[in-house]
Amino acid sequence: MHTVLQQLVNGLSLGSIYALLALGYTMVYGIIKLINFAHGDIYMLGAFWGYYVINQWHFSFWPALISAMVFCALAGVIIEYLAYRPLRNSPRIAALITAIGVSFLLENGMSYLFSSNVRSFPQVIAVKQYHLGSVTISNIQLLILVVSIVLMILLQLIIKETKMGKAMRAVSVDADAAQLIGINIDRTISFTFALGSALAGAAGVLIGLYYNSIDPLMGMTPGIKAFVAAVLGGIGLIPGAALGGFVIGLIETAVQALGFSAFKDAVVYAVLILILLVRPAGILGKNVKEKV
Amino acid sequence: MLLQVSDLAVNYGVIHAVKGVSFDVNEGEIVSLIGANGAGKTTILKTISGLMRPASGKIIYEGKEIQNKKSQKIVADGISQVPEGRHIFPGLSVLENLQMGAFLRKDRDGVKADYAMVFERFPVLKERRDQDAATLSGGEQQMLAMGRALMAKPKLLLMDEPSMGLAPIFINEIFDIIQAIKKQGTTVLLIEQNASKALSIADRGYVLSTGNIILSGTGKELLANDEVQKAYLGG
Numbered sequence A: 001m002h003t004v005l006q007q008l009v010n011g012l013s014l015g016s017i018y019a020l021l022a023l024g025y026t027m028v029y030g031i032i033k034l035i036n037f038a039h040g041d042i043y044m045l046g047a048f049w050g051y052y053v054i055n056q057w058h059f060s061f062w063p064a065l066i067s068a069m070v071f072c073a074l075a076g077v078i079i080e081y082l083a084y085r086p087l088r089n090s091p092r093i094a095a096l097i098t099a100i101g102v103s104f105l106l107e108n109g110m111s112y113l114f115s116s117n118v119r120s121f122p123q124v125i126a127v128k129q130y131h132l133g134s135v136t137i138s139n140i141q142l143l144i145l146v147v148s149i150v151l152m153i154l155l156q157l158i159i160k161e162t163k164m165g166k167a168m169r170a171v172s173v174d175a176d177a178a179q180l181i182g183i184n185i186d187r188t189i190s191f192t193f194a195l196g197s198a199l200a201g202a203a204g205v206l207i208g209l210y211y212n213s214i215d216p217l218m219g220m221t222p223g224i225k226a227f228v229a230a231v232l233g234g235i236g237l238i239p240g241a242a243l244g245g246f247v248i249g250l251i252e253t254a255v256q257a258l259g260f261s262a263f264k265d266a267v268v269y270a271v272l273i274l275i276l277l278v279r280p281a282g283i284l285g286k287n288v289k290e291k292v
Numbered sequence B: 001m002l003l004q005v006s007d008l009a010v011n012y013g014v015i016h017a018v019k020g021v022s023f024d025v026n027e028g029e030i031v032s033l034i035g036a037n038g039a040g041k042t043t044i045l046k047t048i049s050g051l052m053r054p055a056s057g058k059i060i061y062e063g064k065e066i067q068n069k070k071s072q073k074i075v076a077d078g079i080s081q082v083p084e085g086r087h088i089f090p091g092l093s094v095l096e097n098l099q100m101g102a103f104l105r106k107d108r109d110g111v112k113a114d115y116a117m118v119f120e121r122f123p124v125l126k127e128r129r130d131q132d133a134a135t136l137s138g139g140e141q142q143m144l145a146m147g148r149a150l151m152a153k154p155k156l157l158l159m160d161e162p163s164m165g166l167a168p169i170f171i172n173e174i175f176d177i178i179q180a181i182k183k184q185g186t187t188v189l190l191i192e193q194n195a196s197k198a199l200s201i202a203d204r205g206y207v208l209s210t211g212n213i214i215l216s217g218t219g220k221e222l223l224a225n226d227e228v229q230k231a232y233l234g235g
């Protein structure tokens, strides 16, 4: 029993990181139907930003987290503006290939600038372990869970209650109708990239703290897993991305706990294949019928 | 003159959908543009709203050329559209759909008053204000699309086939409402395939055929016209 609980704690912390990343995938997909393959690399940029400001500018945790979110939001907006916007009316495959190109550019650019060595992330918060019965939970795990959940609630509030959030929803369901009521599509898309990238930036700093190590290729695997999480929950659906993230985190931890560590990535891809075969719209997805 | 379209041509790639169309709309009028499927009606409205750019020609609104303006500027200047097929926002509630209609407005009190006006005009929307707009019937969705457009407080309302696919009882109601909107001071450019209804409430009308205007006149004149009778009224 206690191992199950322990793995649940571990799985949820890891899952909340995937959830933060999956939200960015799903929001961008929802609004411009692009799988932004460079999204995992934004998370890497966030981790490097955190590394830099903590080491060089002696930022403490919160300023590092928030500035990483701002930095990544800007990076996301710039990438959309330079790389994806010119292709807005091109076939989707063109944007998709461009996204892969942006991903390579960020990975190799960062390797070139900062070398591809693995660095240890500065531990701005001393690790403490809490023992609740037989279950151990660290303050970092708690922090990851709490920060992720707070960010998800904030995101939900922004999307549900603010004007820009409503504009996002309007553009993602019907871009032409959104234009007809005066919504600026470009600005709404920029805002979407800013939100999604900010969450990825936060995830990057949190994972730095959790795993202690960062490198320019660190975004690849989590990026793909978060993408799987978004598909699993139902791509384009915000609650689906959060749910998918937690499920993938739990599956991965369970596979590890059962002693199949070597297969933990493979299992996630198997989940992708399975979901595409069995329920391509995802757990929360449904076929929307048009009314006449 | 509120709106003047002159020599407007619009293409989809190699398809010439609108081939040099001219017409105008005076303040306070209902002007109907009728024509068969594929005549180019929707393309004209999309171009007026700034969703498409003309190949040539001008669209002059309140004395200024708008054919190259962005759609949000055109809405801000007072042109709203009820698009063909309604295009309400599914997943947003009825109330949120109406709020979206007032997206560019900053006059909170005016917006509040307009909710009241819309709810009075469309009581069914008030009943269903918190419901997902996708759950409304076709006729109710049409009313929501009209209410949403009115929330922008337009001077000129463009309507693209508002009676399409509706039950007769709704059709009559929709045309009554269009007349009420006119009485309230909003100018209407009405596109319809239901020519008899559209012409009977119109001050003036134009007949569009494969991208060209082939006839124009008052609503009454066009209703009585032999060609119109034959082609559009089954007479």
Ligand SMILES: Nc1ncnc2c1ncn2[C@@H]1O[C@H](COP(=O)(O)OP(=O)(O)O)[C@@H](O)[C@H]1O
Residues within 6 Å of the ligand: B012, B015, B016, B017, B035, B036, B037, B038, B039, B040, B041, B042, B043, B044
């Ligand atoms: N997206 C499009 N791509 C290519 N051709 C189009 C497109 N939309 C409309 N058309 C063509 O343009 C012409 C006018 O269409 P439209 O303006 O929709 O007519 P209407 O609203 O009068 O039925 C038609 O021949 C139609 O096939």
Ligand SMILES: [Mg+2]
Residues within 6 Å of the ligand: B038, B041, B042, B043, B084, B160, B161
């Ligand atoms: Mg049409």
